[in-house]
Structures are given as C-alpha cells and as structure tokens.
Amino acid sequence: MANIPEDLHYSKDHEWIRVEGDAGTVGITDHAQHSLGDVVYVELPKVGDKFMAHESFGNVESVKAVSELFCPVSGEITEVNESLQDTPETVNTDPYGAAWMIKIRIEDRGAVDKLMSAAEYEDYVKTEAE
Amino acid sequence: MNQPKASTHITQNESLIFERSQTGRTGYRLPALDVDEAPLDQLVPARLRREDDLAGVPEVSEVDVVRHFTRISTWNYHIDLGMYPLGSCTMKYNSRLNERVARIPGFANLHPLAPERDAQGALQVIYELQQHLAEITGLAGISLQPAAGAHGEMTGVMIIRAFLDARDGATEEKRRHVMLIPDSAHGTNPASAHLSGFTVKTVRSTPEGQTDLDALRELCASNDVAGLMLTNPNTVGLFEKNIREICRIVHDAGGLVYMDGANMNALVGWARPGDMGVDVIHLNLHKTFSTPHGGGGPGSGPCCCTRELEPYLPVPRVVRDDDGFALDYGEPRSIGRVKAFFGNFGMHLRALSYILTHGADGLREATEAAVLNARVIARELTGEYDRPFNDPPMHEVVFTDKRQGRKGVNTLDIAKRLIDYGFHPMTIYFPLIVQGAMLIEPTESVGRQEIQQFVEAMRAISREAEETPELVRNAPHTTRIGRLDEAAAARKPVLRWQPEGKATAA
Numbered sequence: 001m002a003n004i005p006e007d008l009h010y011s012k013d014h015e016w017i018r019v020e021g022d023a024g025t026v027g028i029t030d031h032a033q034h035s036l037g038d039v040v041y042v043e044l045p046k047v048g049d050k051f052m053a054h055e056s057f058g059n060v061e062s063v064k065a066v067s068e069l070f071c072p073v074s075g076e077i078t079e080v081n082e083s084l085q086d087t088p089e090t091v092n093t094d095p096y097g098a099a100w101m102i103k104i105r106i107e108d109r110g111a112v113d114k115l116m117s118a119a120e121y122e123d124y125v126k127t128e129a130e
Numbered sequence: 131m132n133q134p135k136a137s138t139h140i141t142q143n144e145s146l147i148f149e150r151s152q153t154g155r156t157g158y159r160l161p162a163l164d165v166d167e168a169p170l171d172q173l174v175p176a177r178l179r180r181e182d183d184l185a186g187v188p189e190v191s192e193v194d195v196v197r198h199f200t201r202i203s204t205w206n207y208h209i210d211l212g213m214y215p216l217g218s219c220t221m222k223y224n225s226r227l228n229e230r231v232a233r234i235p236g237f238a239n240l241h242p243l244a245p246e247r248d249a250q251g252a253l254q255v256i257y258e259l260q261q262h263l264a265e266i267t268g269l270a271g272i273s274l275q276p277a278a279g280a281h282g283e284m285t286g287v288m289i290i291r292a293f294l295d296a297r298d299g300a301t302e303e304k305r306r307h308v309m310l311i312p313d314s315a316h317g318t319n320p321a322s323a324h325l326s327g328f329t330v331k332t333v334r335s336t337p338e339g340q341t342d343l344d345a346l347r348e349l350c351a352s353n354d355v356a357g358l359m360l361t362n363p364n365t366v367g368l369f370e371k372n373i374r375e376i377c378r379i380v381h382d383a384g385g386l387v388y389m390d391g392a393n394m395n396a397l398v399g400w401a402r403p404g405d406m407g408v409d410v411i412h413l414n415l416h417k418t419f420s421t422p423h424g425g426g427g428p429g430s431g432p433c434c435c436t437r438e439l440e441p442y443l444p445v446p447r448v449v450r451d452d453d454g455f456a457l458d459y460g461e462p463r464s465i466g467r468v469k470a471f472f473g474n475f476g477m478h479l480r481a482l483s484y485i486l487t488h489g490a491d492g493l494r495e496a497t498e499a500a501v502l503n504a505r506v507i508a509r510e511l512t513g514e515y516d517r518p519f520n521d522p523p524m525h526e527v528v529f530t531d532k533r534q535g536r537k538g539v540n541t542l543d544i545a546k547r548l549i550d551y552g553f554h555p556m557t558i559y560f561p562l563i564v565q566g567a568m569l570i571e572p573t574e575s576v577g578r579q580e581i582q583q584f585v586e587a588m589r590a591i592s593r594e595a596e597e598t599p600e601l602v603r604n605a606p607h608t609t610r611i612g613r614l615d616e617a618a619a620a621r622k623p624v625l626r627w628q629p630e631g632k633a634t635a636a
Contacts, residue, residue, distance in 0.1 A: 035565070037542075038617030063616040064542075064559040066317075088621060 002031035002125060005096055009112055010121035013054070013070035016096065019112055026072060027100045028060065028091065031125050036062040039091040042084040044101055049077045053111060057102060060091065073111040075104035142610045144201040147188045148627045157192040186629040205610060207554050209423075213576045213584060217526040217557035217569025218316065218365055220395045220417035227487060228420060228480040237479055242471040246456055253455035256448045256472060259482045263432055266485075266493070267391075267411060268404025271440030273447070274432045275473040279392060280318040282412025282431025283359075287326045288465045289410055289435060289442040290357050290386045296463065306356035306385070310349055312341050314366055314561045316390060319359045328356060335563055339366040339519040341376055350383035361390040362403070365561040367504065367523035367569070369396070377407030386410065391434075394418040395573065396501055396524035399494030403434075410435040419481035430477035444468045499574035500525045503581055507570055510585040514592035518564050526571035528564055539595040539602045541566040546613060547594070547605035551587035 008016040014032035018025040033039065041061040051057045051071040058069045080102050084090065090099040106112065116124060170179075190198070207214075214221035232238065240252055260272040276282035287309070298304045309328035311319050313335055320330045331349055336342045341360065349355065358380045362370045370376065377387045389403050389411040395418045397403075403411050415430035416423040423429065435443065445464040446457040472478075488496060501524050508517065508527040515529035531541040545555035545568070557569040572581060594602050606612060 040617055040620035061620075063620065065562055067562075089617070 002029065002034060003096070004030065004118045004122050004125075006118045008096070008118065009072070009115035010118070010124075011054075011070065011072035011115055012124065013072070015070060015072045017072045017112070017115065018100075019106065019109075022106045022109060023078070024073065024075065024104045024106045024112075025100050026102050026104065027095055028069065029121070030095050033092050033095045033099075036060065036067060036091075037064045038062055039088045042088050042091060042101065044080040044084065045077050047077050047080060051075065051077070051104075060088075069101065071104070072115055073104075074107040076107075077102055078105050079103040141201045141204055144198060146627055147190060147195070147198050148186060148629075150190055150194055150198060151186075151188040153189060155189045155191050155194070157190060157195060186627070209575075212553065213572060213580050214554045215556045215570045215572050215584065216554065217367070217528070217571040218392060218560065219423070219557065220392075220414070220525075220571060220573055221423060222395070222417075222420055222573040223575035224420055224422050224480070225484065225487070228483040231483040232476045232479045234479075237475075242475075247454075250454050252472075252475065253448050253457070255482055256475075256478055257450060257455055259478050259485070260432075260448065262482070262485050263413060263434060266398055266402070267394075267413070267434045268402030269408070269411065269434040270404075270437045271435040271443050272432055273443040273468075273473075274430065274478055275444045275467070275469040276412065276431040276433055277469050277474055278416070278429030279390075279412060279414045279431045280322060281468065282414075282433045283318055283322040283388075283390065284325060285431075285433040285444060285465070285468050286388050286410040286412055286435070287322050287328070287357075287359075288468075289433070289439050290388060291326055291328075292442045292463065292465050293386065293439055294356055306354050308349075308352065308354045309356055310346070310358040310380070310385075312360060312364065314339070314364050314563050315359065315361060316365060316392060319361075319390060323359060333358070335364075335366075338521065339364070339368045340372065341370055343372055343375060343379070346376060346379055350379055350385070353384070355380065355383045355385040357386040357388055357409075359388045359390060360408075361393055362406070362408075363393045363396045363524040363526075365393075365569070366519055366528050366564060367526040367571075368519060368521050369524055373406045373408075381407070386439075392417060393525065396497065396526075398497045399490065400497055404436065410439055415477045415481040420484040421477040421480040428474045428477065430474045430481070432473075446472075448472075496574045497525075500572075503572040503574065503576060504570070506578075506581055507572060507585060511588055514589050515568070525573070526569055528561070529568045529570070530564060531566035531568070534592065534595040534602075535566065537595050537599040539599050541568050543602045543605060544568065544588075544591055544595070547591045547602045548587060549606040550608045551590070553584060553587060 008018050010016050010029065014029045016027055016029050039060055039062050044058045052074045053071060055071050056068040057071045059066050060069055081100050084099065209221055209223055237252060240249060246253065256274055260274065263272050264270050276285045294306055298306065307329045308331050309323035310331050310333050311323065312333045323330050333349060334342050334345050360370065360376065362373055364370055380387050386409040387407065389408040391411045391413040394413055398418060410433065412431045412433050415421045415432065421430060433443065441461050441463040442465055444467055445461055446459045449456055449458045504523050504525050504527050508523050511529065516532040517529055531544060534544060541558045545558045548555045559567055560569060561567055591602060604613065
C-alpha cells in the first residue's frame with residue numbers, strides 16, 4: 001500500500017501540499033511515483049511564476065512517459081527544488097521529503113479545504129485502481 | 131527457452147571498434163610519393179590543425195572493419211526478419227518491387243532543379259499519387275511536401291490557422307485560440323498545435339474508449355474553438371463511431387476538424403475521412419503505404435484537405451495543363467513552402483508503386499487482413515490478458531498488465547520476455563490513458579502461422595508470470611546482454627567512448 005502521510009492535503013492529480021500559514025510545499029505522492037516508474041528528469045518553473053489551480057507547473061519524465069505536474073492550489077512560486085536537476089531519483093525514494101518540488105504563496109487559504117485529506121486520498125486511489 | 135548456450139559465439143561478443151584498435155594497424159597503404167616531401171607547416175598552417183591528440187581513434191584493418199560492422203548488423207531486429215507488432219506505428223513489410231521502382235535511374239538521378247520540361251515523368255508521379263490519395267481520403271487538396279507525420283500535422287494545423295484568419299480576421303481579438311485534443315492522442319498533436327500558437331484543451335474519453343461527446347459539447351460552447359485534432363481509429367484501436375456527430379459539433383462551433391492519419395491502415399478502401407466530415411488530415415506514407423519506416427526512413431507525411439482549404443496548401447503545387455505537368459507557385463493564400471523541393475520524392479515513388487500494384491481491391495484486402503489479424507490476437511489473448519475496452523478493435527488492440535501485475539510482473543517485463551521468444555516487443559505504456567498499456571498492431575504483413583506463434587509466445591509469458599514470475603521479471607535471458615538499466619542510462623548517460631584511464635561519464 002502506498003505511503004500517504006496524515007498531515008498533507010492531496011489533489012486528484014496526485015500532488016500533495018504541506019501548508020504552513022500562506023506557504024505551501026508541493027510534490028507528487030508515493031502512489032504517483034510508483035505509477036510513473038523510475039524518474040529520470042524533472043522540469044520545474046521559475047521563482048515568481050504564477051499558476052492557477054490545476055494548471056501545469058512543470059513535468060516529470062520517467063522511463064515510461066513524460067507527465068505533467070499540476071498545481072493543487074493557485075499561487076506564486078517562491079522557491080523551487082534545484083537539487084532535483086541532479087538527483088531526480090529522489091522522487092522515487094523520498095517523494096514527501098527530499099523530492100519536494102515547489103514552494104508557493106497560496107492565494108486563497110480556502111482553496112486548501114477543497115483538497116482531499118489522507119483518508120479521502122486513500123479511497124480515491126483505491127477507486128481509481130478499479 | 132531456457133537452454134543454456136553451448137558457447138558464446140564471437141558474433142555475440144563483438145566489442146566496440148575502439149577496443150579492437152591495435153597501434154600501427156591500418157587498412158590502407160599509400161603509394162610512394164611522386165612529389166617532393168614538404169614540411170607539414172608549409173602545407174597546413176598550424177591554426178588550421180587540431181591541437182588535441184587523436185588518441186583513441188581506432189587503428190584497424192579493412193577486415194576488422196568489415197567483420198565488426200557485419201557482426202553488429204546481425205544484432206538488429208528488422209521488418210525483413212519478422213513481425214514487428216509496434217502499435218500505432220504500422221510496421222508493414224516494404225516490398226522489394228517498390229524499392230526497385232525508387233531506384234529507376236531516370237528517377238533516382240534526376241536533379242531537383244531540373245527544368246519542368248525535363249522532369250515531366252517525376253511531376254506526373256507526384257500528380258498521380260496526389261490523385262490516388264485524394265480518392266482514398268475523399269479529400270481533394272493534397273500536398274506531398276511534408277517530410278513525415280508530425281510535419282504533415284503541423285502543416286494541417288497551419289492551414290487551419292490561415293483559413294480561420296482569412297475568415298474571421300487575424301487580429302488578436304478575432305482569432306480563435308483553442309485546439310481540442312482527446313486525452314488518447316499521439317503526443318505530436320498537442321506539440322503541433324502548441325508550436326502553431328494554439329492553446330491545447332483536452333477532451334476526455336468515455337470508459338468505453340470513445341471521445342466523450344458531452345465533454346466535447348461543453349468545450350465547444352466557448353466560441354474560441356479553432357478546431358479538434360482527432361485520431362480515427364483512435365489510439366486505443368477503436369473506431370470513433372460518433373465521428374459524424376463529432377465533426378458536426380465542431381463545425382457548428384465554427385471550428386475545423388483535423389484527423390491524424392496515423393491509423394489509416396484500418397480504413398483504406400473502406401472508409402474515407404472526407405466522407406466523415408473531416409477537413410484536413412495527414413497520411414504517413416511510411417506507415418499505411420509501405421515506404422520504409424523507423425531508422426530506414428525518410429518518411430513522408432502528405433497533407434490532405436477539402437476543396438475549401440486547398441488554396442492554403444504549401445506551394446509549389448503540381449498542376450496539369452495542356453502542355454503536361456507544371457509547378458504552380460501562384461496561390462497568394464498558400465501558407466508557403468514547408469520543405470525544400472517537393473518532399474521526399476523517393477517515398478512518393480514507393481507509395482505510388484504500392485498503390486498501383488495492389489489496385490483498389492488489393493488495398494481493401496490489405497485493410498481487411500490488418501483488421502482481421504488484430505482481431506484474431508484480441509480474441510486469442512483475451513483469456514490471458516486484460517482488455518480495457520470490449521468493442522472489437524480495428525487494426526491494433528490494447529491490453530494491460532492488470533492480471534500479471536498481481537504477481538509483480540508488469541508491462542515492461544512482458545515486453546522484455548517477448549524478445550526471448552524472438553519477437554520485437556509491442557508498443558508499451560501508450561496510450562497514456564491505459565495503465566500498463568500494451569498496444570499490438572500485427573499489420574497485414576503476417577500470416578496465420580506467425581500470428582499463432584505470437585499468440586503462443588504471449589500465452590507462454592502469461593503462464594510464466596503466474597508460475598515463475600522471476601523468470602519474466604529478469605528477462606531477456608537469450609540476448610547478448612540482459613536487462614538494461616534504463617533509468618541510469620537516462621540519468622547519467624555515457625555519450626562517448628573514452629580511452630582507458632580517462633573519465634567515463636559525459
């Protein structure tokens with residue numbers, strides 16, 4: 001079973017967000033990295049770029065395919081994880097830690113409540129698999 | 131299958147040519163000088179000479195070179211060796227006759243700048259191929275210029291842009307920006323649309339693998355829709371049975387319908403995109419019309435469109451007048467040239483040869499055989515592999531690794547194991563909307579016997595996945611080298627050979 005930490009919020013596009021005040025840290029879930037297979041390249045946006053919820057902020061390339069990364073909530077990029085340039089494999093080994101992808105200033109805190117909780121995401125992954 | 135080899139033959143152990151190098155060995159001997167010897171500086175100034183040493187450039191004899199390349203050539207899998215079931219690629223056999231036609235000296239040696247009166251035969255070939263493709267697609271306007279599929283796609287999308295600009299006005303407020311593309315599309319579709327300045331919006335598919343009409347209607351409500359790019363049959367191998375309705379929805383919204391012709395091998399002689407309401411398509415001569423494909427190219431991606439869009443096709447157009455055939459550069463609405471000269475002319479010869487040798491009946495029969503072969507595979511393997519869609523497939527069929535996945539055997543493993551059985555693997559992990567997809571397209575170039583062998587191999591792999599999953603997970607076992615680490619190859623590629631002792635990573 002995929003690892004789904006309790007303290008994060010989840011999107012239907014299989015991204016997680018950790019919220020501290022109006023700051024959010026975003027990455028892809030353990031389930032997502034498992035479906036993608038070995039990740040070989042991550043393309044991330046620039047600091048200062050703005051994205052709407054569900055908008056593509058970058059892409060991740062695995063041995064299977066190139067997949068888009070979708071922003072779970074609207075906001076402005078404040079930091080990107082440059083280390084993924086050299087060590088894309090951490091997306092597979094530590095998706096909730098070392099492989100965080102972007103930090104954003106969340107435009108509307110209320111939008112976070114529309115995302116799924118850990119329990120809801122677990123159900124979502126189960127129904128999607130059927 | 132798992133017989134140990136008696137010994138590894140030298141042909142299997144060929145090393146890099148750099149590693150065959152012996153200092154001082156050469157493949158030539160120069161004759162004695164019959165002029166006075168001069169110092170190097172006097173002949174080639176130092177500034178023109180490279181400074182790095184040439185250490186590592188292989189020093190080999192003629193026989194070394196011949197054996198080296200002959201040995202590695204035997205490692206290749208190719209369409210002349212066996213079935214090549216790559217879905218969405220239509221890897222059909224390239225008849226020797228077509229190759230011979232392309233080598234007729236009058237065609238092969240013709241200079242592309244030869245005056246029209248000296249190139250009448252070549253212009254006639256282009257003209258007649260256009261006529262045939264117009265009949266096959268039901269679309270009157272044809273350009274053979276595009277070099278391959280994605281190029282033909284982009285040409286089609288540029289024609290849509292030019293037509294809409296002429297109709298609606300080219301100012302930013304008047305321009306339509308949205309190109310609709312189903313989630314099952316080939317990746318080149320959104321790329322062509324994006325490169326031509328369109329914003330791509332995705333149309334989702336239904337659980338049955340068809341374009342979702344409600345989603346399409348919703349997206350078409352915006353008044354900003356320039357067009358739809360659709361593949362038919364689509365990439366899951368199903369005929370879009372609502373194609374007429376799909377075209378009507380897009381046309382009513384003021385947009386045009388582009389069809390990706392990658393899967394025309396399921397339609398030729400039976401159904402015509404023009405009759406379905408499609409406005410513009412590209413064909414792949416290197417898929418449907420049997421010209422070489424995949425490493426053996428070059429390809430050819432003719433763009434075909436309705437009479438209404440014809441003025442926007444690339445120039446020059448080959449036209450027929452009282453004196454014979456001529457090149458027409460005159461159309462001011464044309465999007466212009468998209469390729470030097472007239473496209474990949476050698477492919478036009480091969481395709482025309484393919485069409486004429488088959489005739490109308492033969493083309494219909496080839497389509498029948500291609501669809502029948504795929505349906506045989508679909509039926510024979512349904513017991514072993516999960517099929518995400520139940521409708522009978524057209525020329526290709528998609529399976530998943532859902533059943534084998536329970537034993538930890540996935541699509542990649544199955545594809546690798548297929549190599550041990552002597553087959554080229556199928557297309558894997560495409561289309562993207564099917565988890566663990568295996569897309570199999572046998573084409574009409576295989577008979578019942580080889581189809582049956584393929585089916586037996588796939589069944590055997592399914593059994594192995596159940597009984598000895600490790601065997602499949604570690605495949606291939608019978609090849610010169612085993613499973614490659616694809617992740618490491620992509621993450622830390624070694625791009626060139628380095629002399630011993632120097633750094634090996636690029």
